[in-house]
Structure formats: structure tokens, C-alpha cells
Amino acid sequence: MNFTHQRLICVDCMNGYLFPAEEQQAHADAGQSGPISRCPDCTTSRAAIQAARAAAPVVASKRRY
Numbered sequence: 254m255n256f257t258h259q260r261l262i263c264v265d266c267m268n269g270y271l272f273p274a275e276e277q278q279a280h281a282d283a284g285q286s287g288p289i290s291r292c293p294d295c296t297t298s299r300a301a302i303q304a305a306r307a308a309a310p311v312v313a314s315k316r317r318y
């Protein structure tokens with residue numbers, strides 16, 4: 254399968270970014286289909302947020318009113 258560089262718009266920050274052919278190949282090899290929807294910056298910050306949530310499940314599940 255041949256991939257070509259794609260210009261995409263990030264759904265979070267609405268900035269255009271490049272999705273290089275090599276990354277599309279890696280993405281497909283990882284079992285993902287379709288284009289990614291976020292730029293590398295937003296992907297990284299979302300991963301950091303999710304890691305922080307996973308590290309603090311008690312805080313995330315407790316609500317004080």
C-alpha cells in the first residue's frame with residue numbers, strides 16, 4: 254500500500270499539520286485505520302492528561318459538593 258503525505262486539520266486546535274507517509278504506514282501497521290484527527294502537539298498533551306488521570310484515579314472519582 255502506498256501512502257502520500259497528507260495535510261490535515263487538527264480537531265482540537267484547528268491548525269493544519271502534516272501527516273507524513275511514514276507515519277501513516279506506522280499508523281496502519283499499528284492496526285489503526287483512517288487518518289489521525291489531532292496534530293502531534295495535541296496528541297501529546299492528551300496523552301499527558303490521560304496519564305495524569307490514570308495516575309490519580311481517586312482524585313478523579315471523588316467529587317465534593
Ligand SMILES: [Zn+2]
Binds near residue numbers: 268
Ligand atoms: Zn492540535
